[in-house]
Amino acid sequence: MHWTAHAGTPLQGVLGIPGDKSVSHRSVMFAALADGISTIDGFLEGEDTRATAAIFECLGVRIETPSPSRRVVHGVGIDGLQPGAAPLDCGNAGTGMRLLAGLLAAQRFDSVLIGDASLSKRPMRRVTVPLAKMGARIDTEEGGTPPLRIHGGQPLVGIDHTLEVASAQVKSALLLAGLYAHGETVVREPHPTRDYTERMLSAFGVEIEFSPGFARLRGGQRLRATDVAVPADFSSAAFFLVAASIVPGSELRLRQVGLNPRRTGLLTALRMMGADITEERSGMHGGEPVADLRVRYAPLHGIEVPEALVPDMIDEFPALFIAAACAEGPTVVRGAAELRVKESDRLGVMAAGLRTLGLQVDETPDGATIHPGAMHGGQIASQHDHRIAMAFAVAAQRATGELLIRDVETVATSFPGFAELARAAGFGLV
Numbered sequence: 327m328h329w330t331a332h333a334g335t336p337l338q339g340v341l342g343i344p345g346d347k348s349v350s351h352r353s354v355m356f357a358a359l360a361d362g363i364s365t366i367d368g369f370l371e372g373e374d375t376r377a378t379a380a381i382f383e384c385l386g387v388r389i390e391t392p393s394p395s396r397r398v399v400h401g402v403g404i405d406g407l408q409p410g411a412a413p414l415d416c417g418n419a420g421t422g423m424r425l426l427a428g429l430l431a432a433q434r435f436d437s438v439l440i441g442d443a444s445l446s447k448r449p450m451r452r453v454t455v456p457l458a459k460m461g462a463r464i465d466t467e468e469g470g471t472p473p474l475r476i477h478g479g480q481p482l483v484g485i486d487h488t489l490e491v492a493s494a495q496v497k498s499a500l501l502l503a504g505l506y507a508h509g510e511t512v513v514r515e516p517h518p519t520r521d522y523t524e525r526m527l528s529a530f531g532v533e534i535e536f537s538p539g540f541a542r543l544r545g546g547q548r549l550r551a552t553d554v555a556v557p558a559d560f561s562s563a564a565f566f567l568v569a570a571s572i573v574p575g576s577e578l579r580l581r582q583v584g585l586n587p588r589r590t591g592l593l594t595a596l597r598m599m600g601a602d603i604t605e606e607r608s609g610m611h612g613g614e615p616v617a618d619l620r621v622r623y624a625p626l627h628g629i630e631v632p633e634a635l636v637p638d639m640i641d642e643f644p645a646l647f648i649a650a651a652c653a654e655g656p657t658v659v660r661g662a663a664e665l666r667v668k669e670s671d672r673l674g675v676m677a678a679g680l681r682t683l684g685l686q687v688d689e690t691p692d693g694a695t696i697h698p699g700a701m702h703g704g705q706i707a708s709q710h711d712h713r714i715a716m717a718f719a720v721a722a723q724r725a726t727g728e729l730l731i732r733d734v735e736t737v738a739t740s741f742p743g744f745a746e747l748a749r750a751a752g753f754g755l756v
């Protein structure tokens with residue numbers, strides 16, 4: 327599947343953005359482990375989160391879908407999961423696989439976790455090595471990639487672990503294993519990362535101590551069913567924040583977007599670049615800060631992205647690169663080597679795409695300098711990476727020619743309905 331994208335009209339309207347992917351994955355996992363019935367509202371109907379829900383059904387959990395974006399999960403209790411008959415398919419989702427590695431390592435049965443071609447290349451030792459310290463036994467392929475063959479029935483012990491890379495996925499895997507471990511599990515982070523696991527475990531009745539960069543829990547606790555309200559996904563909203571910022575005459579309102587401070591680094595970066603984004607109707611939704619984001623076109627200037635912001639905008643760099651391409655003066659990114667091990671090598675793939683459109687991008691091992699300029703048309707290889715595909719659909723709104731964006735089907739992993747919503751707002755996108 328591909329898109330033909332070209333400059334459309336100024337972007338206008340009030341948009342509803344689908345539910346948060348990180349929160350949706352966790353909601354179904356924790357509801358499955360809880361005692362009692364939990365309802366999830368705003369669940370992301372994306373392929374990644376549906377894959378996680380399907381895995382829990384394979385593990386014996388009854389999950390009803392009374393209407394789109396709603397799930398009723400009949401929790402089986404902390405020790406109630408049943409062995410899956412076949413390998414469990416995480417699809418494209420690093421989050422699904424890494425969190426499940428921690429959870430399934432603690433079960434009394436064996437499991438195998440598999441994924442698609444992209445996930446099958448992603449590094450898993452970052453979870454299997456610290457989990458092994460807790461007593462888990464997980465085999466990877468040579469090179470540390472999936473499938474993960476998890477040997478159940480291992481007694482686990484809590485550890486005090488400092489993460490090597492700032493990763494909410496690794497932190498969460500250890501905390502989930504820690505729920506089953508003897509003693510306490512402590513996770514310390516070099517830079518604070520999203521704390522949805524900590525917040526949501528607490529909402530499910532688990533005693534957990536946490537502060538930015540730190541989490542501690544004791545094994546042997548049970549989860550109590552609760553209802554979860556999922557906020558709109560800031561990472562999906564990001565494409566519209568950039569698009570309206572770079573297309574003259576645009577004004578969009580994005581309704582009730584999740585603004586967890588560990589997710590909004592792009593908002594800070596765009597404002598440093600001169601973007602006109604205001605927060606209105608601020609409130610709380612499901613324990614998370616939310617607000618309507620009103621974004622109007624504004625001329626942007628290049629910046630040096632502060633390295634401290636990188637973990638808070640780790641999924642937003644494809645969108646940031648497009649803002650940088652349309653700014654006045656270069657933008658410099660450093661300290662973002664993690665981008666090379668996402669669904670694609672996002673530094674390399676974004677640089678290659680922008681060069682195809684006529685821009686100069688100087689790559690370094692952990693970043694890039696983007697030199698802005700006029701973008702012409704061309705063919706973009708998204709490398710089956712949803713965020714690359716959406717980023718170039720945004721770029722096309724400022725390009726002088728047409729972009730053929732290849733392999734866009736993975737957009738459905740995180741943002742089903744993106745193309746329809748974008749067209750309704752004024753994008754030229756077929």
Ligand SMILES: O=C(O)C1=C[C@@H](OP(=O)(O)O)[C@@H](O)[C@H](O)C1
Nearest residue numbers: 348421492493494495496640641
């Ligand atoms: O915990 C999560 O839900 C996520 C954590 C981040 O990954 P890392 O933990 O690898 O940084 C992020 O890139 C991913 O999209 C979602």
Ligand SMILES: C=C(OP(=O)(O)O)C(=O)O
Nearest residue numbers: 418419420421422641668
């Ligand atoms: C990196 C991402 O997700 P995951 O790690 O779950 O595949 C993403 O959505 O940009």
